[in-house]
Amino acid sequence: MTVANQARDSLVLPTAEISTSPSSGPVLVQVPVWLWVDDGTWRPVSAQASVPGGSVSVTAAPRTARWSMGDGTTVTCDGPGVPFDLGRDDPAGESPECGHTYRRASVGASQGVYAVRLAVTWTVTWESSEGGGGELDPLVTSTAAELEVVESQGLVESTG
Template identity: 35%
Template sequence: MLKRILRDGAASVVVTIVMLGLPVAAARADYWVCPPVGPCFVVVETPGEEGGGAPPGGGGGTGTQECTSGGIVVPCWQAGWGYLNPADGCYYILESPQPPADDPVWEGREPGEGAVYRQRCFGSTIGDLVWRADPPPGTPGSLSPAELAARAVRELPMQGPQIGISPSESGAGLVGLPVWLWTAVTPQTWGPITATASVPGLSVTARGQATKITWDLGDGQIIVCDNPGTRYDKAKHGASRSPTCGYDGYSRSSRAQPDGRYAVVATTTWQVDWWVAGGGVTGAETVTRESTTSIRIDELQVVTG
């Protein structure tokens, strides 16, 4: 059996590796042990070893969630220690029974105003009593990193495209002539843009970056561009096609459309990545934002003598 014991000292962590002539995988903490006297230590089982990953009496990770402390993967919950707060690397468990009203830990507050938890950080065998207005992150009843991330994502001022189109909305195009499509590039319309959501003890930052714009031209044609497009300049571009994002041209006039115009819908797809301050928990998701405009297309008139 290959085990690695990481002993937690007051100022540093000393790693003792029993090699037995075998290669050692990346450090992964299966459980911590804290004897009545002396420092705590974490036992690291060989990946795949039978019985690894669960301390006597329960513990271990919860589902597929993975928690880290000091760059080492550790259980998100441990019997007698409670739940890991990913923001400070300490475990919290509700003190039971709660201290009496005259206990200094309340700092003059009334019992029931928040609660007292026992905080155990690596290197501490007893733990400290701390008062908190809200449950510590990671504990039942608190916001999970993913829930706080959702709040951060909602705070991102991502918008649909600031549509640029040629011919412009105030003018008219002709059947068969190229149409240019673009968006003004700002943090809100293309990114990158960031926002942070925080509660006591936990902070999550989300970063949004646009990856593509899907253009519905209103005549059944869909154009997908993985760039913001190129702004049309009549003096430079004339009747040429866009080099980055455009439509070869409508095949019919817009005369039969509502208000005599094609409705154009532009939908931006955003990649959003989020992470907990201090590391350990990350995630990603995709969101969309859309904008609309319209365009008038006339038939080319042939004049004969």
């Protein structure tokens, strides 16, 4: 098990980038925000450690994405989410896998933005060249971004 932990400690896990739709400009209150992680970072990663007479292979696989949205809400997704595609998806529609709808503007938040944090939990398994194997403690990677959330104001003019 010590060799498996050494291999686990040598894993270099990618840091997921936070992707949202809309991707630029402010987010509107009451409009669904799509959340996803790039497929390039949502993939298994392996490492090996050798000992006299054998080796241990360790693989970490992303399992869940936990989004802390900055407004007190947490969204947990069992996968990377679905990237928004303007040609396919309705900008006012909800994500089929991972999303959030803000109910309040970020005006009162720190610096006028919500601090969004993403934590990806990785399950870690090991396998010995001699046939043993099992599961190790999970790993977690995290990253953060800021989202400005605003309210859209309507203006009614009298023509009379």
